[in-house]
Amino acid sequence: MxxxxxxxxxxxxxxxxxxxxxxxxxxxxxxxxxxxxxxxxxxxxxxxxxxxxxxxxxxEALVFDQEQDREAQLIAVIRQRTSGQSILDALRQHVLDTWPPIETHPQRAEFTHLVDSTPELRAYAGHMWTRHTDALATAIADELGADHDDLACATLAHYVLEIPTLARGRQDPRAAVEMIFDILTHGWRPPTAH
Structure with a gap:
């Protein structure tokens, strides 16, 4: 009962x-x-x-109402990934599952205009994902047995959390996310001339 x-x-x-x-x-x-x-x-x-x-x-939190559980979800992605799945692959799947649907939502244009035209919301949106950098870096460090202040873990966490900002507004958000994760996975290579 x-x-x-x-x-x-x-x-x-x-x-x-x-x-x-x-x-x-x-x-x-x-x-x-x-x-x-x-x-x-x-x-x-x-x-x-x-x-x-x-x-x-x-x-601001009323506009971004899905933000509440983001940190717990990010940590769970690291700690509960399937056996043999890399940290980057788990994070890639999480970003692909959670972020592009927002970009393709029918109200996205109205919502984006609201955020872009309101300084408080622009600032809040800019920090929305990256505010979880320390928690994500700690989860990554724990999984690797590294120190909590490990610069490589903090760098990876920071760049993963910047992906929505970098991919925002792209014609194909999913392809943009994939490209950024490919850079994180394989390293940067200069683009070839067309």
Whole structure:
């Protein structure tokens, strides 16, 4: 009995969180980021402002509502990869599974315009993935038996987390991700003249 009530509670929390995020994005797209208050979002989602802040740290987090579990997912990718799978291959698969679908979403153009036209959101987006560099570098170092301050592990983590920024807006986001991972895997080679 306890298990089902916990499950129900978690489902309700997740549904409330999603309702808040959906209301926020709708309002931001309709009225602009700066014209929408937390109170507006709470009213649209039929919750209190306190409830909004229980689920989100601020307005920026409402726009990027999927950010919450990213660090745990990145660490799990490293620690739970299949036997024989390299760290880079596991990270490549994770980025390919999570990032290109965002780039091809039907609301991407509207969402991108919202982010690009709002300095706070541009800054938040720029740091969204890279804020997890230390945690990812530590997970990589742990898997390799290296020191937590190992520069090679930190460098790899940093560049992997920059991939969405580098590949953003490319005609074929998936191909861009693959190309960047190929550079990380095999090293950089100068492009040949066409």
């Amino acid at each position: 306890t298990v089902s009530s916990v499950g129900r509670r978690e489902r309700k929390k997740a549904a409330t969180r999603q309702a808040i995020a959906d209301a926020a994005l709708r309002l931001f797209l309709e009225h602009g980021y700066d014209q929408v208050s937390i109170r507006d979002i709470a009213d649209a989602a039929d919750v209190s402002t306190t409830t909004v802040f229980k689920h989100f740290t601020g307005k």
